[in-house]
């Protein structure tokens with residue numbers, strides 16, 4: 054069942070979150086107080102977790118833990134299994150003191166003593182995952198109930214997660230090789246834990262003496278009025294309500310309480326209020342034949358209450374959203390709830406409006422919510438007050454009690470995978486959740502991942518296709534421009550002659566233009582003409598990007614910023630040049646070339662303020678902007694009928710990344726951005742500038758040839774033994790001392806390799822080798838990968854060897870199951 058782990062995980066993003074226990078590891082100890090659950094895994098039984106809390110001292114036992122055990126009546130004693138926010142799979146068992154018996158329940162958080170030290174070490178917060186009779190625990194091999202430590206406090210008034218979510222979070226911890234408590238901590242939003250947006254309010258109700266006193270006429274005039282108001286309300290009321298009803302001060306209510314005529318009741322109440330959003334009317338559409346056929350298949354699964362994953366492959370503008378909405382309609386009619394996951398960037402007013410127009414009760418979970426808002430949504434969802442949850446990745450954990458359907462739109466987006474612990478992919482979690490709930494999952498995309506496409510070919514997913522755009526609109530013609538011979542590009546311009554003529558024509562014609570360039574900043578490199586070196590970040594193996602607006606060279610991998618030196622730090626020559634074009638430089642060029650056009654730039658630098666993204670898109674929609682240029686922020690999901698031209702300024706930016714998915718990403722981006730035009734009878738065209746026009750990803754994207762692309766690409770993946778044919782688990786090691794990191798990488802890889810051989814597990818170890826970014830934030834980085842056909846083999850190997858991994862020193866590691874980020 055539960056395997057034992059002590060996973061280190063310390064990549065940049067999560068270094069703070071999941072730092073290893075600072076205390077030194079101590080000898081394996083299967084029966085320490087608060088000892089791990091017996092797990093049934095052989096590894097678990099033989100090897101204690103590395104970070105069990107130490108045994109208590111005699112004083113500690115005398116002081117508390119042992120007493121609680123002795124005092125409680127035998128039949129009453131219960132223990133609780135608690136998981137902490139640490140890279141440990143195990144739960145620790147604690148005794149539940151008598152006074153907390155009624156409060157303790159799985160899914161609530163508790164404070165518990167943990168670790169060595171006076172009075173049982175530090176106090177930690179954990180989630181209760183099980184409550185059971187102490188006898189059951191006492192019967193476990195090696196348990197010592199008399200040594201159990203005691204729970205200090207219960208933190209929550211109600212469980213934060215239900216049994217299903219506990220189970221799902223445990224599955225995530227097992228699959229993604231991290232701690233169960235880490236998953237739970239990240240699943241429940243911070244605001245929910247703090248009960249943000251709720252307050253404990255005091256209400257008053259009459260007592261019998263109070264009623265008698267009123268009848269007996271023994272109250273003052275004001276007290277009489279207040280008492281009558283309290284009684285008339287028929288339910289506990291707030292003091293200010295009484296004050297306004299009885300036209301008295303709140304002091305009168307307090308005095309009634311003091312005299313025993315009224316008593317207080319405390320209730321936790323929502324205090325956040327939300328504005329109602331104005332909803333524009335909408336016209337009922339007639340589904341196309343393709344939409345109807347896809348929908349019929351989905352409805353059959355919904356009516357049969359069966360789990361199935363549907364891959365809805367629909368070309369851009371084929372009306373996938375309409376299919377989602379109709380499927381959700383059905384689910385809502387059953388009184389069930391639907392979850393719709395979209396990439397964060399797609400959480401635009403346009404998306405939200407589409408759902409709000411069609412459903413009464415929609416909760417939108419985006420990253421700009423305050424803790425109070427998020428927590429309010431969470432409670433509304435859990436109470437069944439919400440029909441549809443629309444949100445980014447983490448909305449997959451929405452506490453829907455009657456889940457009926459999950460949809461992942463733009464399933465190819467890599468943001469569905471979390472880049473910090475727990476490193477889950479929302480698609481995998483959704484699959485698991487839907488399977489358990491017996492409900493369908495729909496994955497929609499114009500450019501599905503090779504993983505999903507392959508699953509559909511194998512019959513694990515059911516393929517639904519929308520091959521035509523709605524309204525019989527054609528996909529836009531795409532012209533690939535070889536910029537190697539373009540006279541303007543040779544002069545250093547970003548926009549070549551053909552594209553610039555096309556922009557001019559489109560604007561003169563009253564159309565709008567999208568220009569896509571996936572590099573932010575002004576110039577992506579500062580380069581020495583004398584020695585050929587680029588200016589590098591002192592802390593990372595990354596070249597600095599020139600940001601002219603700041604007057605500084607900036608590292609896009611860390612916070613480093615600096616001025617540009619006069620002389621090359623390598624050779625001393627005064628020959629430093631800004632090379633290449635980022636979105637800022639593109640903006641300047643476009644302003645020069647099209648001085649009369651209104652231009653907006655959209656990238657993470659220009660869109661720092663919350664809401665600015667929405668604001669620009671609204672202006673664009675109202676045709677107040679002629680040319681919208683930017684990074685992938687503008688490439689996705691937008692549905693603007695007046696866009697008659699899309700220009701891909703440099704199709705090659707992703708192509709040469711040392712990443713086996715470089716081709717797939719290039720294809721997806723070009724196909725998606727090309728799909729933003731030709732969405733009305735005005736038509737549209739696409740120009741793709743490239744220095745590698747023959748590259749299959751570019752050629753296929755220009756031909757709208759997804760099927761051709763996946764056929765080629767799958768063949769390559771097979772030849773390379775790469776996903777979707779194999780599953781990978783990437784282990785990254787990092788530390789300030791290069792030799793130590795390398796040594797540790799070798800030790801770990803060797804240990805895994807030896808164990809794979811001796812246990813006959815079909816897992817290959819690839820590497821170790823330096824990472825593509827060999828140094829990041831002052832740390833040297835090495836990685837290796839475990840590759841297997843079956844991810845269970847990887848898991849099993851990892852969990853066996855993990856307790857033996859050397860710890861301590863300055864080397865940390867990160868485990869990334871099904872990695873997408875290969876830097």
Ligand SMILES: Nc1ncnc2c1ncn2[C@@H]1O[C@H](COP(=O)(O)OP(=O)(O)OP(=O)(O)O)[C@@H](O)[C@H]1O
Pocket residue numbers: 338339340341344367368369370371372373374375498499523524689690691692728
């Ligand atoms: N049956 C229909 N009849 C008329 N218009 C429709 C129909 N279905 C969808 N539409 C409209 O077609 C447009 C494109 O639909 P939608 O945005 O859902 O496409 P999509 O498949 O999600 O495209 P993309 O992948 O490019 O985001 C929208 O404006 C939508 O309102």
Ligand SMILES: [Zn+2]
Pocket residue numbers: 590591592593595608609610611612613830
């Ligand atoms: Zn850096």
